[in-house]
Amino acid sequence: MIEMRVAGIALDAVSRSPIVLLKDGSERRALPIYIGQDQAKSIIGAIENQKPPRPLTHDLIANLFEAWGMSLDKIVIHSLQDNTFYAVLCLSQGKTKKEIDCRPSDAISIALRTNSPIWVMEGVIADASIPVDREADEEERQAFRDFVDNLSPEELIKRARLEKNDEQ
Numbered sequence: 001m002i003e004m005r006v007a008g009i010a011l012d013a014v015s016r017s018p019i020v021l022l023k024d025g026s027e028r029r030a031l032p033i034y035i036g037q038d039q040a041k042s043i044i045g046a047i048e049n050q051k052p053p054r055p056l057t058h059d060l061i062a063n064l065f066e067a068w069g070m071s072l073d074k075i076v077i078h079s080l081q082d083n084t085f086y087a088v089l090c091l092s093q094g095k096t097k098k099e100i101d102c103r104p105s106d107a108i109s110i111a112l113r114t115n116s117p118i119w120v121m122e123g124v125i126a127d128a129s130i131p132v133d134r135e136a137d138e139e140e141r142q143a144f145r146d147f148v149d150n151l152s153p154e155e156l157i158k159r160a161r162l163e164k165n166d167e168q
Helices: 037-047 057-067 104-114 122-128 134-149 153-167
Strands: 002-011 018-024 029-034 071-081 084-093 096-102 118-120
Touching: 002 029, 002 037, 018 037, 018 104, 029 122, 037 057, 037 104, 057 071, 057 104, 071 096, 071 104, 071 122, 084 104, 096 104, 104 118, 118 122
Parallel strands: 071 118
Antiparallel strands: 002 018, 002 118, 018 029, 071 084, 084 096
């Protein structure tokens, strides 16, 4: 799993649909997730730390967690099927832990209100992320190619022996 953060809300240029954009810690990968207008407003409200005069749905859920002594340990966006993302809320109350199915947009909105981490499975990132820093990606690929090109069987044996000695 890779921890991500909300980078912001964008609008699709063609459909004008809102997209929540998640970025990894290195800011090398971004995960765009299409969401509804109401969810976009809720996420923006949480990002901007806006307090509505009365609790809206995601505020209510966060208030319920607090009132019942529950904590949102994290949210996990765990799969992508037929262009639909799936997420769970990972809750705990004392020693009891539960995972609750949730739309990613709702999970993100609740996570922002409870200062909970947002995690995404590697497979989802591999399938749906977009590169943000192509130059850094290419530099990394070239450095790996250079490393492999300069590696000899003797060097591999030497490294294996060093690692074995370090373990003992």
